[in-house]
Amino acid sequence: MQPWELTPKLDSNPRGRRYGLDGPTKRIVCRANSNLTLAVRDGRVVLATPNRMDEYQVRLVPYNPDFMDESIMWSGTKRDWGDGFNCIRMINNINSVLTTPSDDPRKINDGVQLILSEWKEAENQLWRFYGWE
Template structure:
């Protein structure tokens, strides 16, 4: 009978059942993150498409009307005006103009580059270049909102940050001894000096040029 007890190691076969849990643990969950990434990409493309259908505007300052605001190497700069260059085409989006106004009561707007889909963002401090931020029209972000002043003469206006009208969009330069405003001059904000490099025009391109963008 003792020998029979040695032949009853049936509990050992049960240990083979413990090999089955690894397949159960094999059920990993990397699928949900992949599914969530797909709609995000679709949304970005949709916003870019809506910008492409909007009329294009050109921005330039009184100091050099032959230069247009553009995006170059990740910076907002002035460049020789080329109407067919999509990087010189902007959208003036006034979606939040009825909800957001500056201290003087002027409505807010965003300036969005058609080629990149990025909006001009306030710089970290005065005299620093402005930044570029991916534009989400459904997100109210004051850091990309600007306002225009009353006319300063010859239909030029100051463009100010919505939350501080003392900070004006300016073509930054080191003075006329260093060439003044030129092709490649970066754009930032400074206190008002009444200089021609702080006086701006926003004008619409004709429809035929907009179709090229």
């Protein structure tokens, strides 16, 4: 297992609505604890209490086929594991999937750092994208 880093895409919006280049920001939640959402704190990818005004909640960036930036190249599985959840994996290593360190929902709290690990078909490896609206 290895931790990974992601830098938040910061932008300003005077009305308080958070938009990326291609539309509203998305919440990314884990099936093991869907009360938290993906965020970046101190250069670490963590789960955090959802807050649409938090500039460290993760935003999607547009894909540019002319520039290969592997740090943003992630994919989801085609298989739906129920309710729209699937795994998120690295494009250059599909054996590494986004995971919480524990599969016990009681240990998946605000601030828990996410890791990459081997796919085990566990609840703490299943993710879903939601819009804020």
